[in-house]
Amino acid sequence: MNIRMIWLLSFCGAYVFIVGCGSKTKVEKYSEIQLGTNIIKVIPYSDETSNSSHIENGNEVFEYKCGGTTVIVKNHKIKVNGKLHGIFDNGDMATIDNGEVRVNGEYRFQDIVY
Numbered sequence: 001m002n003i004r005m006i007w008l009l010s011f012c013g014a015y016v017f018i019v020g021c022g023s024k025t026k027v028e029k030y031s032e033i034q035l036g037t038n039i040i041k042v043i044p045y046s047d048e049t050s051n052s053s054h055i056e057n058g059n060e061v062f063e064y065k066c067g068g069t070t071v072i073v074k075n076h077k078i079k080v081n082g083k084l085h086g087i088f089d090n091g092d093m094a095t096i097d098n099g100e101v102r103v104n105g106e107y108r109f110q111d112i113v114y
Contacts, residue, residue, distance in 0.1 A: 028097075035062035035073050039093040042066040069096055078103065083110040 029045035035053070046067030053062045062073040071094070072079040078088035078101070085101045085108040088094065094103050101108040 031066045033064055035064060035071075036060065037090040038062075038073060038088060040064055040071050040073075041093070041095045042069050042071070043095070043097040069099075071096065078108075085109070086111055 028043050030041050030043045031045050031049055032039065032041045033049075033051055034040075035051065042064075044067065046069075049064070049066045051062070051064045053060055055061070056074070059075055064071045068081075070081055073088055076088055076090075078085050078094055080096055080101050081099065085094075086103070088103060092103050094101060095105075096102075
């Protein structure tokens, strides 16, 4: 082999090694809880969590706090940090990722403050 071929193979091998070893997959820790028939998943994870439920005007209201995130499920609606994010039916799953809300994988915009 000539010197150029050796240099090229060495360069390609080093490139593959650096790129392969340099890429890391970020794994987010999260908190997850079942509220009634619904699942709530909050990212980022926090050790500081609490949950409660109570009856208000004949309807059960669920509240979950995880770090700086507060989720309230009331009258088939989901509210995150004081902002309404629409209908939340029985069996739905919500993922709150640093304030971004997805229900069953679909992004939910803020509707109103109430």
